[in-house]
Amino acid sequence: MQMPDRTSDMTFSDDQAEAWDRVADQLRGMGVDLVEGSLTPATEGKSTVLGVMGKAGSGKTMLLASLYKALKAAGVEIISGDYEGKRRKERRSLAILAPTNKAASVLRMRGVPATTIHRILYTPVYDPQYERIADWLTGNGERPVVEGLTDLALDRAKAFYDSNASVPGALAAAGLRGSDFIQGWKRREEPLDIGFIDESSMLDDRQFDDLREIFPTLVLFGDPAQLAPVNQSGQMVFDKLGAERQLHLSRIHRQAEGNPILDLAHALADPDLSFDRFERMVEQAAARDDRVVMAERVDAGLMARSPVLVWRNATRIRLINAFRMVNGAPADALLPGEPLICDGIELPLKHRKKRIDLEARGLIKGAQVIYLGPGTRPGFAKLHVIGAEEPQLSAASIIKIEKPDEEEPFIPQAATMGATFLHGAAVTIHKAQGSQWPEVQVFAPDLWAAAQAGRSEAGIALWKRLAYVAITRAEKRLHWVIRNRLGRPQAPLGVEDLRAQAPAAFALSAEE
DSSP: OOOOOOOSSOOOOHHHHHHHHHHHHHHHHTTEETTTTEEOOOOTTOOEEEEEEEOTTSSHHHHHHHHHHHHHHTTOEEOOSSOOOOOOTTOOEEEEEESSHHHHHHHHTTTOOOEEHHHHHEEEEEOHHHHHHHHHHTTSSOOOOOTTOOHHHHHHHHHHHHHHOOHHHHHHHTTOOHHHHEEEEEEOOSOOSEEEESSGGGOOHHHHHHHHHHOSEEEEEEOTTSOOOTTTTTOOGGGGSOGGGEEEEOSOOGGGTTOHHHHHHHHTTOTTOOHHHHHHHHHHHHHHOTTEEEESSEEHHHHTTSOEEESOHHHHHHHHHHHHHHTTOOTTSOOTTOEEEEEEEEOOGGGHHHHHHHHHTTOOTTOEEEEEEEOSSTTEEEEEETTOSSOEEEEEEEEEEOOTTOSSOEEEEEOSSEEEEEEOSEEEHHHHTTOOEEEEEEEHHHHHHHHHHTOEETTEEHHHHHHHHHHTTEEEEEEEEOSSOEEOOSSOOOOHHHHTTSOTTOOOOTTO
16 A cells, blocks of 8 residues: 655655554554544544654654654644543544653744643643533533623634644733633543653653553654663663664765764764764864864853753852852842742642642753743742743742852742742753753863763763763754853843743733
């Protein structure tokens, strides 16, 4: 049987085409035929898992996007995490997930409607009155008549949904706040159908087990050259699938050819490559291409939105304090525009609803956040969650700033309980996995220290894994910082660049 044209808007390499066919065969066995564009109900008790692996530039995201478009064209319903209509026995569905908000946002910017794993594990419970609007917006009901909402408000909601496919955003465009239509959140009890998981190298065994409970059909996309989760002893979840369940993309796609950043990343596969020789390669790349910069010092201006990537915690803490000092930050308060990293949420069980609400809005461990200023209530802070679909909120916050050679952190703001944050001007390379920034600064003295330590992970020198992950976080420009110095910022910290990313329609607040 002739496969459909997969190349109408993209050109596959041979290994991508083979992987597409293998995934399509697996889906056909689960009742979704991409060749015929036909669907049959899922068979209860049947399950399958595949791993699609490849290094940066091999076209994993391109393959994922192509499969998503084919599934949508075949009539598979896309699950977003915003709202889920009534289940139908014959329905087939797809959810595209990533471990972090930032990783999900990378996919969304490429036209793939991804959400976080956490957002799928917990689903919103809508007020029945507004559930009728959601059903109408998603094509599963008639246009409703809702007391207190005019036809004009419903038209605004429809126009917003048609362009953004977000039910909460559409309801907010109609003048409703999140607390009007979301009554709470619940752990998903019933399974879904097909799950595509990006950045699967970040998954630990517990997350993998959770996903297998939810998705009878699971396809993992991941990079075997990245760092395994810290509690996995160098092993990634797709290492356990067996050779027959692993698909490998080895060819670098033509859009990535001639990219000096990826050339450097792939050079690290040479087992005989030393750190000194690699650094000379970086210097040579910088001499011929401005996408690579050999930097004498850290750029403090870039740190406000793109953290310096380091190996050692001590380096991270020193750079954060230097960043605050050169920006004139007071000792007892934060400046608007300072970057933060969510370190978890500290709330008792009786506040479970609020905890789930914050996590669903993007405040999960590892989320990147920008401090906007104090909230209207003591202990609250206004925050911008990088990569979240509704980025701005206000939450009870405990903000910690670690000090060099001091065990206890300085706490410029402390609610009794709430979301906890560390400063985000520098982060470890482990925590940077799944994220990308237009420009990335890599602190080379730390990688040199890792090379001197002689450590390895899964048979590969640790410094090479660290360098690979750090380099591939850069979308457009890599800054290889060779000196333990920090340059002064060219402009004061601010938040003007974030205001345009916060539609006035999004009024859900954790203070409510």
